[in-house]
Amino acid sequence: MPDVPKNVAASASAISVPLSRRSRADEERELVRLAQSGTESAFEELVRRHQNRVFGLVNSILRRREDVEDVAQQVFLKAFVSIKRFDLRAAFSTWLYKITVNECWDYLRKKKVRPLTYESDMSEEQVSRLDGIVSADRPPERADQRAEVKETLEWMLEKLPEQDRELLVLKEIEGFSVQELSEILDLNVNTVKVRLFRARAKLMDVYHRRVGPGGPSR
Numbered sequence: 001m002p003d004v005p006k007n008v009a010a011s012a013s014a015i016s017v018p019l020s021r022r023s024r025a026d027e028e029r030e031l032v033r034l035a036q037s038g039t040e041s042a043f044e045e046l047v048r049r050h051q052n053r054v055f056g057l058v059n060s061i062l063r064r065r066e067d068v069e070d071v072a073q074q075v076f077l078k079a080f081v082s083i084k085r086f087d088l089r090a091a092f093s094t095w096l097y098k099i100t101v102n103e104c105w106d107y108l109r110k111k112k113v114r115p116l117t118y119e120s121d122m123s124e125e126q127v128s129r130l131d132g133i134v135s136a137d138r139p140p141e142r143a144d145q146r147a148e149v150k151e152t153l154e155w156m157l158e159k160l161p162e163q164d165r166e167l168l169v170l171k172e173i174e175g176f177s178v179q180e181l182s183e184i185l186d187l188n189v190n191t192v193k194v195r196l197f198r199a200r201a202k203l204m205d206v207y208h209r210r211v212g213p214g215g216p217s218r
Contacts, residue, residue: 025091028046028049028092028093029088029092031043031045031046032046032083032086032088032092033088035083036083036084036086043080043083046092046096047076050093050096051072051076053093053097054072054075054076054096054097054100055068055069055072056174057097057100057101057104057170057174058071058072058075058100058103058104060169060170060173060174061101061104061105061108061166061169062104062107062108067107071103071104071107072100074103075096075099075100075103078099078103079095079096079099082099090183091183094180094183094184097176097180097184098183098184098185098186101170101184101185152207156203156206156207157169157203159206160199160202160203160206161202163195163199164195164198164199164202164203165199167181167185167192167195167196167199168196168199168200168203170184171196178192178193178196
């Protein structure tokens with residue numbers, strides 16, 4: 001098996017690759033062609049463009065910081081080894097994120113551990129996306145109110161089945177489109193929409209049970 005370029009997932013500097021002035025999609029397609037022909041600097045540039053999203057996606061599924069870097073490196077290694085088989089008609093980013101999700105779930109199955117959900121590091125934007133599903137109230141203004149909403153949402157996600165939690169994290173927190181989810185999860189678009197609808201309904205049900213007449217319970 002060929003070695004992945006050293007520090008391929010840690011390079012922060014742009015790699016100089018001769019590209020004409022074209023759209024980012026065309027540039028990325030050309031980078032893939034160069035990488036397929038053995039140009040390591042082209043693959044390193046692809047990694048530079050996508051490493052933050054890959055690390056974030058791994059972190060969002062595993063929630064175990066000590067494992068994130070190892071799994072992310074494995075993602076890039078698998079992409080490096082497999083890139084010659086990549087179909088240029090598809091989007092490289094979707095292909096890479098599909099590898100990422102699969103690597104995460106393979107890791108969890110091997111370790112036989114349940115993935116953790118977001119703890120204290122959800123951004124306000126991410127909290128807002130999830131809160132928008134269950135609450136039509138005006139967004140909380142005070143810091144203590146925002147912290148309470150975040151804590152509630154974290155608790156609610158923990159109560160969902162793994163499949164529903166994964167779908168909501170990918171859609172509402174990581175921001176993948178329905179079409180991207182369809183390709184990443186190997187589901188047709190309608191199935192993704194139905195599962196999202198059901199996952200959101202379950203989240204709302206958890207929310208109503210938590211804030212119901214009996215008061216919050218953990």
